[in-house]
Amino acid sequence: MLDFFNSNETIHFIITVGSMLLFTIGLYGIFTQKNLVKVLISFDIMESALFLFFIGLHYNFGLVAPIVDGSDKTFTNMVDPVPQAMILTTIVIGLAVLALGLSFGIEYFRLTGINDISKMNELRD
Amino acid sequence: MNLKKEFRLKHIVLSLLSSALMLSILGLLSHVKTNLHKTVGDIVLSLNMQTATANAVTSVVTFFRGIDTVGEVTVLFLATTGIALMLSSTQRTYKKVVHQESFILDIGSKMLLNVIVLFGVYVIVHGHLSPGGGFQGGVVIATAFLLLFLANPNMKLKHSILTLGESLSGAAYVLIAIISLFKINILLGNFLPHPVSQIGELVSGGIIPIIYIIVGIKVGSEMSVIVEYFVKEDYLKEVPHA
Amino acid sequence: MSLGYYFLLPVIFSFLTPYFRKLGTSALRGSSVFLTFILFVQTLEYTGVSLPQISQFSVAPPIGIAFVLDNFSLLFLLIFTFSGFMVSLYMLWYFKANDNTNETRFYVFFNMLLAGSIGMILSCDIFNVYIFFEITGISSYALAAYNKDKLGLEAGIKYLIIGSIASIFIVFAIMLIYLQIGTVNIGLIAQRYSEIDPKIAVLIALMLFIGFGTKAELFPMNFWAPDIYQGSSSHVNGLFSAIVAKSYLFVFFHLFYLFGLNTKYTLLIMSLGAITFLVSEFTALNQKDIKRLFAYSTLGQLGILFMALASNSSDTISGALFHLASHSISKLLIFLVLGILISKFKSTKITIVGDFKSLFLSIVLIIGFLSILGIPPFSGFIGKILILKGFALSHNYIAIAFILLVSIVEAVYFFRLIALMLDKKRTKTSVPVGFVNYIVLSVLAILIVLFGVYPSLLTHYTDLATNALLQPHSYLQFALGVGL
């Protein structure tokens, strides 16, 4: 019965549904939350969902991490390394943007005491 | 009350809509092919032996998609500069936090610092052999400094050294790219000898471990700076602008 | 010189900025001028070389990443490096006149803004384009918030939030592309785009459209843009308008034509462009803030560009590219002049246009205004008439009527400003211009007039660029690593 979980389709289905659920949570956060920190967290949740989705779908059953050890020196039967490298890059970028956004938020809060993005409306017609 | 109801209604409608959207996208994603053949990754795997790097992800990050990593390092550098722009200023003064000098905390954190930094260096240096690398190791090093800040809020980092590490490592990365252009006429090419027989050894892979070490220094110093700025925000004496 | 220098040189200059600062402020300022000058001269050299040109990083594409320069990107490269050079010269004056700002970090962001925009138009790898997109993005967030005042920070936060949304859409699209085709090389994607399951192809196209359309300030996604312009410094606005918006526009239409989306979505983008134009020109009528006013004007011009670039006909696109170049120069000129006025009057009300007394500034400002309005003998006229001619040749009379009718609305506020400038009843204060600015502004103004009276200087490149855009065979070949 557990073989059911050992098929590619099942794993990919679970990962897709799970990551999209996570994405929906992020989306809900963007739709409803107005606190700058929460909005940034929502973005991070959405990004994480995408990372999970992307990495997860590139895992096929029976593949191993793309690292050779001493004994077997061939790169076969391994997962695709390019998505992993791309996700690594995207994570760092996401972190950079998040940190920058937080620093903006801190400074703005210090100046005005506002952390609600819908109340940041000094710039308007 | 009415207003609140309206807001709730808006929330419900929006969340329903987002769920509908995601359900629909989910339905679409079932069309996504999951067992692709002949992706770039497959070609990379087949070519990876030539780079003499045991970790294929590392070779992709530093070599096959090397310019991505230059960009990534730049992004981190820009973010650090931006944070420094926001959170540092001559007007800011930090209050001396009175904290209990605890012998165990003091000595323990300093001891752990060495261990964590050592671990970080290990992760960086073995980036081409095992999971890990410059980014991961750099962040590990930054956590060591975070530990110091937690133990002693009055601590200060030497910014000149960090700036030196950050600037010079970044410049070194770019210089490697340019030297490679002169040596083998390809930007960011692997111009150091990297015999395939050495695969799995510590000195292997030509420029790949060197790049990861540079990235490690850069990420380590930048993350430490970021950590310091955010931690120090807690101990700000007065509001500089207001 | 390898194309890679376009990215690597600004990066190394940015990394070494703290040390230039230690050598003194003039070394810092000089380094940026030197850098942009080198890039500009290098670009001028490429105008005489047979294109496309390619230079690879590490491994040849499609496995690795390469920079490909074809005639389409050359035009943008010329605009970007030239604008960058002009702004770096202008900043020589700016930081002397406003010595309360810390300039060291400004140069970091400025160099990387330029490098990111250039990278976006050169890279032939869509994930690499995303990285440059973020580099440009982060630089522009920081530049928007650079003054650290309330308005600047608000602009920075808003820009950052919008940028995050756009980047999520783009990352999603790139991931779906990789899942479907297994590559991120633009050449390969363009070849195999038709193989994608049609529904997912639509989803990818939509996500790219939303991602780049948001950043390129297309109508229902551009409600943030005026806020950003209002909060930022004026010369930063010049950069946003002349370089950043144009680079997103480049990627938008590059992918639009390469992926063969032009057959399906032409009408959608043309009508959205038209709405952008209409709404922003009408909205501009009511503005009290000069920077916000020109933000709307920029949006309006981008609307015209969207209309014309999506039109699928080579005449219109050639005209649109001419208009794009002319708009970049004119808007840069206007924003730089406004920067001088704002730093003098410490106000951003539109009345500052009527308060200064300087014949030179008035003349160059009026030249900029008339050029954007499309009045001969300035460059904007040639762009506008080429676009209209293109629409006429494809018998799209509705577009012609639309552009001309809304242009009258545009004229209302431009001439209101000119009337303010000419109003003799206002008390006028003389404004110091600064030696460098005389050079910068007169070069820009002379270019506007030159392209107006001798347009074949520029139409030569726009025609080549149009061909490169509509017949991308050679670009695709190079993107797959043929030229190596």
Place this chain on the structure above:
Amino acid sequence: MNSIFLLLNLLPILFLYQFGGDLHVSLSLTKEFTLSLSQTPLGTFFAYLSLISFLLVTIAQKSKKTSFSYYALQFLLSIAMLAIVLAGDFITFFIGWEIMTWSSYFLISKSSDIDTKSLQKYILFSLASAFSLIAGMVIAYSFANSFDFNVIQNSFHTMPFNIKVALIVLFSLSFFTKAGVIGLHYWVVDTYSKAPDLFSSILSAVMSKMGIYGLFLVYGHLVGYAELKDMFGVILNGTDFGYVLGWIGVITSIIATFKAITQDEVKRLLAYSSIAQLGYIIAVIGMGTSFGVAGAMYHTLIHTIIKLLLFINVAAIVAQTGKNKFSELGGLIYRTPVSFVMLLIGIIALAGMPPLGGFASKFMLYNAAIDSKFALILVGMLFSGAASFLYCYKLVYGIYLGHPTSKDLETQKEVPISYLIPQVILALLLVATGAFPGAFIKVINPILIEFSLNTIPYTSMGVMQSAVGNFNGLFIISAFVVIFVFILLLIWRIKSKAKNNLNRFDISYCGEVPSKNTQLHYGYGFGTDLYRIKFVNAILKRSSSPFYEALATQTKKTAGLLSRMYYGNIHNTMIIILLFFSALYFIGVN
């Protein structure tokens, strides 16, 4: 400075004369655009008209303190007009047109009593006119594949009917706006009256004629009168199209005439009079007959001369006295006698009375209407011609006759000689055109050939041929001079006997002695009685300004409505982006 620019203004005239009517230059701008100058008889006529006007106005500027930029812009304007009338293709034409627009804009802005609203009115109408022109020219390009006039002319008959109509309407709208047809004249009066005094003469005499040139170019050259006849058919003896234009012109001239009579500001009166006079030209320009074209051309010439004369005259008086209202002027006849004589000559011509050029041109206009058998239009023209006597009279009476309304008017001297020189030249021209109306036929015939119309037979300088009979200008003017001299001597004799010591307040009415504040000047309130006539009252009450003001308010309201979208809430902006995505997604994918 003045003499330098005088010489500069002479240059284009010499240049034009040197080429002797056969100037064909072209310069390739891009692969599609060429700038080309191609001289036609029509263009030559208008070129000399505008260049000589500029020369005369520059002479008049001698005694007025004028800045370098003013002269430079005026010179640029004259070059732009030269480019318009010599253009061989639409690009050159349009470039000239737009340079004319903005250089005149900056010239108008140099006036001391200009306000932003009038400037905006002027530039917006000018740009609307230009954009209508640009729309027409690109549509023509899309069928002819060239902007060249000759190519468009040759391929015009191959275009679909609706495109032909659209082109004619667009071009007509553009040029009507410049000429100030009623309904599109909203900008004219304010601009003419608030522009610098001498520049008003250029606006009225020369710039409005560029609209007429455009109409000639389109109807006669690009479309062709034969094609107009084919397209719209024939009514009576003229084209259907000409009949419509005839009514437009007549209505314009009637309304403007009545408006002119009730104006108090001198320049406003002249502005309305310009509109009315251009109405005559438009009334006959579409008839498609030789006499129609000839009448329009002749009236163009005469109107230019008259308006230059009158505006320079008024500018001199305004500069001298600092007053520009009829109610503030009066009684200047003894103080500025030469100016008075010049104005008298001007209004005699303006009213179309023999023996001056004005009569000859009116004669041609009426002739054209008779020739086409447009009887109602003829009646309308006669009616407004008769009504124009009123404002002509107001002009001369309000400024020169009666008593001075204030003390400082009593000590005025004659205006400076530099104002008088151009006036004398223009007055002599009026006499000459009246005496030798036949000479003009020689000028017109090449144009008629260009338009492929029949030429008008030429007998002698003094005689003008027409459909209803000839008139001998030389004879008439000789007779008039004799009679005039006789009457003058008679008056002289009577006057020398009369006592001339009447004071302004030496009257009493109904037994009351008027106080110092009572307005006794005849020019004050002149024409207010017209409001009692129902028909005239209906005309005078109506105005195009409510329409345009409502348009402006609505635009502003729309702008306010649209700008509410940009209210700076980034949260809502995000939601809108995501909703837009979902909308497109549900439409696009499903």
